[in-house]
Amino acid sequence: QFTLLGLSHSRPLQLLLFGLVLACYAASLLGNLLIVVTVWVDPRLLQSPMYFFLANLSLIDMALGSVAAPKMLGDLLSEGSTISYGGCMAQLFFLHFLGGSEMFLLTLMAYDRYVAICHPLIYAETMRRHRCLGLLATCWAGGLLHSATQLVLVVRLPFCGPSKLDNFYCDVPQVVKLACTDAYVVEILMVSNSGLISLVCFLVLLGSYGVILVTLRGRFGDGGGGKALSTCSAHLMVVSLIFVPCVFVYLRPFSSSRMDKIASIFYTIITPVLNPIIYTLRNREVKEAMKRLRHGLWFPC
Template sequence: MKMSSCTTVTMFLLSGFSELQILHFLLLFGLVSACYTVSLLGNLLIVVTVRMDPDLLQSPMYFFLANLSLIDMALGSVAAPKMLSDLLSQGSTISYGGCMAQIFFLHFLGGSEMFLLTLMAYDRYVAICHPLSYAETMHHHCCLGLLVTCWAGGVLHSSTQLVLVAWLPFCGPSKLNNFYCDVPQVVKLACSDTYVMEILIISNSGLISLVCFLVLLGSYGVILVTLRGRFGDGGGRKALSTCSAHLMVVSLIFVPCIFVCLQPFSNLQMDKMASIFYTIITPVLNPIIYTLRNQEVKEAMKRLRTRLWLSCWT
């Protein structure tokens, strides 16, 4: 693979909006604005609720849930503000440094979220399959260590992706067929043979996605087998409801990733839809799924609302 050290491109053109009419611009702006606002407020509400409720804060599951909400808030902020700005100005350009920053944070937060979802599945596995040793296994210091490992894994994954992309020379053209910078579209613009680089990039992302997905399937498979015959009692229904919410979130995260990994360097219009869904829609759906299907979170929110109401009148 022959590489050049010359990179003359200083600006990328984001062509994701080029084919839209004015009405479609306005509709997309309204959709993205609404989703981004709901994402920030919904995830912030979960973080504040867990932080202010002692019972939830001491539970590893809700401790991880609060961190998942933090990731979703940050993940939605990687692309949405720039997208809204581009829709208002109808000018879609991004600097080379800004593009590399988007790639880094997108994969850092996305990788951390995958690891965290896997950790949450492990937490549910220990709680349901080994309840007697749960408190000893998932103590506070252990949870902190596992969480730091998730973030470190995200940094390692993202740094690897960024190094592979930054090593490529870019000398034109500079038109990205998407709403924001991501690895597949940027790699296609490199003015050199990128076959080996594409294999390395796919291997890095694909291996993480595959391993996490298999661990998730294994964990929830064992949980379902353990819960077999207990779906009629209250504890079994509660555990099944929690696990089903986790599985819905896992599906929302992994299905778009698997779609992109299966055809990462294609030029299909569906890539844009997957990108929009992953960066804009998923951070909105996560808090909705967890709040609507989790009675403990809803009750904690009611207690928080009562406390805030009383504090306003005292």
């Protein structure tokens, strides 16, 4: 088994962190579940590719937030932070499977906005439902391939002690450092995998939104341009919160740094909470659909 060093050894600080993480985890589950239910029961939103992808993003966020948070909450209460080898590998696999799928999905959502804004006449034909399903399946398959590659490289390494992981969950950088062999080649392969995927997707996203902003330059005065700009700005906020920490952690040879833990907190705990807030507070259609849902629950007839 491995020993997780966590974020702090101070008991009062651990209890404070327990309350904060519990609040973030509950808000993540409730907020993202609300988005999924709202999109699912509203026919207008469900037929829109953008909101269909948004509901899937919320599903991924609920799952991604559940990879590390429950174990972290238990460790903060019990003062004991150990995890079995199998549990560690499972955390590592699902973290990269869900994280990779989310990165590809965000890239797909940027492509959807690009087609809708820059090529509106062919949008309906390009983003037909069966094509959206195929693109979504490709995102999940890409995440699975990325995660399986990471796992195969890690399980081949020999571990003979010490067994202390300098984090609150299992991730590739900390696990590789515990190998009883020179893992420099594995580190480079990991950086080439996770780091380059994060960087390439991030650059593609920035390029897509750059083209969108140039296209919208002459439409800021009308309602359509302002609505599209608001939607794209919400997407850019989410993209920055996810990709910047990932690029910082994975796009360099592995080393110990307190900043790595802070970055890890962002994309495992905080980002799944902020996604529903960003998308609901800045999106009039989602807020109106939620009002209709609430009215239907209170006045079903």
